[in-house]
Amino acid sequence: ELAMNRMPGLAVATILALGGAVAQADDTRGFYVGVNVGASKLDIDKNAYDAALSDALTQGGLTALSATSSSSENDASLGAFAGYRILPYLAVEAEWLTLGTGKYEARGDVTDGTITDTIAFDAETDSKGVSASALGIWPINRTWDVYARLGVIFATTTLTAHARNSSLSVRDNVSEDTQDMLYGIGASYRYSGTWSVRLDYQHFDGLGDSNTTGETNVDRIAASWVYAFR
Numbered sequence: 001e002l003a004m005n006r007m008p009g010l011a012v013a014t015i016l017a018l019g020g021a022v023a024q025a026d027d028t029r030g031f032y033v034g035v036n037v038g039a040s041k042l043d044i045d046k047n048a049y050d051a052a053l054s055d056a057l058t059q060g061g062l063t064a065l066s067a068t069s070s071s072s073e074n075d076a077s078l079g080a081f082a083g084y085r086i087l088p089y090l091a092v093e094a095e096w097l098t099l100g101t102g103k104y105e106a107r108g109d110v111t112d113g114t115i116t117d118t119i120a121f122d123a124e125t126d127s128k129g130v131s132a133s134a135l136g137i138w139p140i141n142r143t144w145d146v147y148a149r150l151g152v153i154f155a156t157t158t159l160t161a162h163a164r165n166s167s168l169s170v171r172d173n174v175s176e177d178t179q180d181m182l183y184g185i186g187a188s189y190r191y192s193g194t195w196s197v198r199l200d201y202q203h204f205d206g207l208g209d210s211n212t213t214g215e216t217n218v219d220r221i222a223a224s225w226v227y228a229f230r
Contacts, residue, residue, distance in 0.1 A: 038222025
């Protein structure tokens with residue numbers, strides 16, 4: 001009889017607990033916006049640039065007497081995004097972002113067999129675009145989430161080249177619009193009812209065109225500030 005008397009109380013407690021869990025889940029749903037800042041690493045193939053420049057000199061009837069080259073793959077990255085958390089475990093997101101600029105530089109002395117001159121060659125690869133992705137989310141508790149990301153970026157990649165010697169300077173550029181895959185992982189910490197911070201790693205696969213700008217893989221790490229409309 002004592003156990004029977006306690007059943008209504010247990011039922012009420014169970015209902016309240018389930019109700020609290022549902023309320024917590026619903027509290028995570030809805031629209032959100034954010035901005036981020038980070039660092040990108042562009043996969044600049046220095047050896048491929050060296051080979052292409054050597055071929056160009058040979059086709060021009062020139063011989064390199066001495067040469068040095070270098071590449072710079074790291075740059076700053078910015079982004080702004082908006083998303084909708086459909087379920088506690090799923091969100092969709094659109095983001096505008098810059099992926100930075102990778103640089104290649106070469107300097108050297110060349111000769112045509114009669115005249116010797118110094119040449120310089122610079123190339124910059126810049127990518128930016130709009131991405132759309134889905135986030136699979138694991139809510140650890142009320143404040144921490146971890147997630148995986150899969151999507152596509154509609155990217156514009158621009159290659160700018162500048163060659164010069166003692167008497168001539170030539171600059172040219174080419175741009176390509178491509179759709180490329182992206183994926184990543186991240187973690188989010190909610191420190192108030194509407195504000196959270198998160199850390200993202202994203203990989204962008206093969207931006208650009210292999211026949212014009214060249215293809216570039218990009219890795220990006222970014223810190224974000226997120227506001228949720230509750």
